[in-house]
Amino acid sequence: MKTSTFEKLTEDKQIAILDAAAGVFAQKGYFQAGILELCTATGISNGAMYKYFENKQGLYITVARRTMELLQTAANRMAAGQMNIWQRMQRILEEVVPFTTLYRDYFIVYMDLGSPSMDIFAAELSDDFERQSFVFFCRLIEEARLNGEIRPGIATETAAYFLDNHLMLFAFSCVSKHYDRRFHQYFAKDAELLESDQKIRLIMQSFRQLLG
Amino acid sequence: MKTSTFEKLTEDKQIAILDAAAGVFAQKGYFQAGILELCTATGISNGAMYKYFENKQGLYITVARRTMELLQTAANRMAAGQMNIWQRMQRILEEVVPFTTLYRDYFIVYMDLGSPSMDIFAAELSDDFERQSFVFFCRLIEEARLNGEIRPGIATETAAYFLDNHLMLFAFSCVSKHYDRRFHQYFAKDAELLESDQKIRLIMQSFRQLLG
Amino acid sequence: MKTSTFEKLTEDKQIAILDAAAGVFAQKGYFQAGILELCTATGISNGAMYKYFENKQGLYITVARRTMELLQTAANRMAAGQMNIWQRMQRILEEVVPFTTLYRDYFIVYMDLGSPSMDIFAAELSDDFERQSFVFFCRLIEEARLNGEIRPGIATETAAYFLDNHLMLFAFSCVSKHYDRRFHQYFAKDAELLESDQKIRLIMQSFRQLLG
Amino acid sequence: MKTSTFEKLTEDKQIAILDAAAGVFAQKGYFQAGILELCTATGISNGAMYKYFENKQGLYITVARRTMELLQTAANRMAAGQMNIWQRMQRILEEVVPFTTLYRDYFIVYMDLGSPSMDIFAAELSDDFERQSFVFFCRLIEEARLNGEIRPGIATETAAYFLDNHLMLFAFSCVSKHYDRRFHQYFAKDAELLESDQKIRLIMQSFRQLLG
DNA sequence: GATGAATGAGGCTTCATTCAT
């Protein structure tokens, strides 16, 4: 039972290190992030870095895993509560904002993971999160359907994929200029900068218009 | 008025070079692609490379610009024709497949451009394509609305953003394992590998269910 | 009078440590052997390593010293007995085999010590062994000469150096592919793998032919 | 037919580089020789180093190959002439001295190659030289036997191996303190420093005493 | 005395870019 040196640190320290590393990875991307830079940011020495993690890749994977955990946890929290589908989606969208604020760096790492050049990490990273969010949205729709909250004639997957896409791209827009601009193009032609809650209102309208 | 040496090449040669470069960038990503590798792939010498382009970034931007042109051209071609909205969307989706096959490498470059670490190129690259696809989808919906092809009560932007998202993520799924898996999770739980036309059928169902 | 911590260990432990270290040094050579590797092999902690020995070089020298002691001891044992020169040489050669088997690692360390890049250790290591083996062979020859066992007209040093060389290179050949190949080239052209006792027979023939 | 960048240099330059590299390798050994040190010594930049050779190992192997060539050439030159065996051996020994002086560094590299930790290079380096020196000595003995220059009753291999060993160890002694000390112990007990020609005289005496 | 975490200099190698031909 060989616990790596990193795992022996207090959880606080571990998190502090991963947070700092996530910051660097978010700002520069995996390939542009230098080991020395990561050392400075995390406040650990070059040598310690390689005691804690096998590799730069090892560090990145650990950060990515924490990313998944955070998403998972957040998703679970968002999923709670017994309201109707509109209230639940509203709440979920509202939770996205603090999440992408608080865990901005991790979320950017998550975005990057979708990019083709990051496929090298696919093997090392489970996609539990994606799987569970699929389950979650399907269930959400099913329940809503039972409660007559959504129009009939809509397949569960159709609706679930729609919600998931919208949520994902909203979250992306909270963190990436590119996706923010895209969102604005559709919903705020006139260059006014949308507040998050305005965005949410618009998204909720979409939901209601297409599903309600 | 400094015409770069590259522009003096025959267009065929220019395209051949950019194609080859796109291949390398697609496979390895911008940062992992080495200049020498790009030289070998494009068949031009190290020295010529720096005569043709200011530097690696210059080459990348040229590739990215061609990417945008190709997308633009394809979009224009897709947009043509005077059918009803379902036929048009069907046709657009069907065009996505050969496009992402023929210009696979360019399309991967396009995907990468959305990733946060590529923001460094944002300034150099116009987002005409995104702007025009916005215009296109809005117009499409407006016309469909006039023809009574879509349900009333749906805001133009809502529907246009919905179509655009779906289209984008479908195209992504043609090229990226990550997005393909995501699509399958929703529409083909039981691991069977979907052919493109099956995917298209499913997407068209979504469109009809939510907009029709 | 500072007795190092190492010397306070039981002799068994000391030997076990040196044996393990010799194993690593033999396999990788001094420069390629890592301290951590040596720690693992010897079963002592990184910290203890530096309590026991001043540094890596200190450990190596201790191993080298034990090497010399072992050679010395073996040589003394081999030298015993009151037979004629041929019997004695035969016996010595026969003892070489178990020695280079049992103390293979130490003997490889000994070989390495002859290599120019190990001259840095020359100052720290007495050459008692070499001196004594010189004395031994000279005496052996002198006695043989008195007993009329060797041809007249051969200077003592000539014969002694000859025996020593042969013995040394035989021992090398027991442990090093390079010297084994060399031996085979001369005495077993036809690629058959010689057993040690065959080698010994051939060497004894040499002795008899040149000295007898 | 891809000629490496190194091979495009003038032969003089190539040799100058290898000479300088051999100097560093001889002084410090393969593992202790640093790339930067090798760059400085050879007068080529870090970058060029890796254009010329795949590796530090690649450079070393090139040096080692030149070593073998030099030995080969020297051996061929030494082998020439139609004298009796004593004159020929005398001449060979006499040639050893300028060779180990002129090509001292290469010869030290050659010595190092026999050490167990250099076995990693065995695969890359042919042992043509060793093979040919075997052939050479056997032939030498055979001819001498025909001319009645050596005692009857001595097997060819016995004598050839004897000559080869003596020659090798003499050459070693020209270059290595360790082997020089060993030689002196046998032939110059009284610490007087032997000149090369004195050594040669002693060796020739050995030859005559044992073979003549 | 023993442990093993921490250190940081230094190792080898890559790579974008420049420059002589």
Place this chain on the structure above:
DNA sequence: TATGAATGAAGCCTCATTCAT
């Protein structure tokens, strides 16, 4: 203009050694 050799900064990683516990 075209070539490809040369450059050297910077990258990732290892390792002998020190030091706090």
